[in-house]
Amino acid sequence: MDPNKLAIGRVVHFVLPEGPNVGQCRPGFVVRVWSQESCNLQVFTDTGPTQRENDQMGPILWETSVLHNQNRTAGTWHHWNECPDEQ
Numbered sequence: 001m002d003p004n005k006l007a008i009g010r011v012v013h014f015v016l017p018e019g020p021n022v023g024q025c026r027p028g029f030v031v032r033v034w035s036q037e038s039c040n041l042q043v044f045t046d047t048g049p050t051q052r053e054n055d056q057m058g059p060i061l062w063e064t065s066v067l068h069n070q071n072r073t074a075g076t077w078h079h080w081n082e083c084p085d086e087q
Helices: none
Strands: 011-015 025-035 038-044 060-067
Touching: 011 038, 011 060, 025 060
Parallel strands: none
Antiparallel strands: 011 025, 025 038, 038 060
């Protein structure tokens, strides 16, 4: 299977759009594919049980109709291999 083909269950990088770590990448699990450029994600954040640690948001985010952007624009997703500094 093509490693860059968007499919349910694939892990991509989601760029945080808010919080103290805005612009940083977090793993997003594809839960619905709209096209090869748009999908719904369940995003795992770096947050503890009090939500005061690190990302300071819920531990799992539901992000809908997220668009692909290899330039790492906040609120978008990209393939892990488009982000060589975070592999």
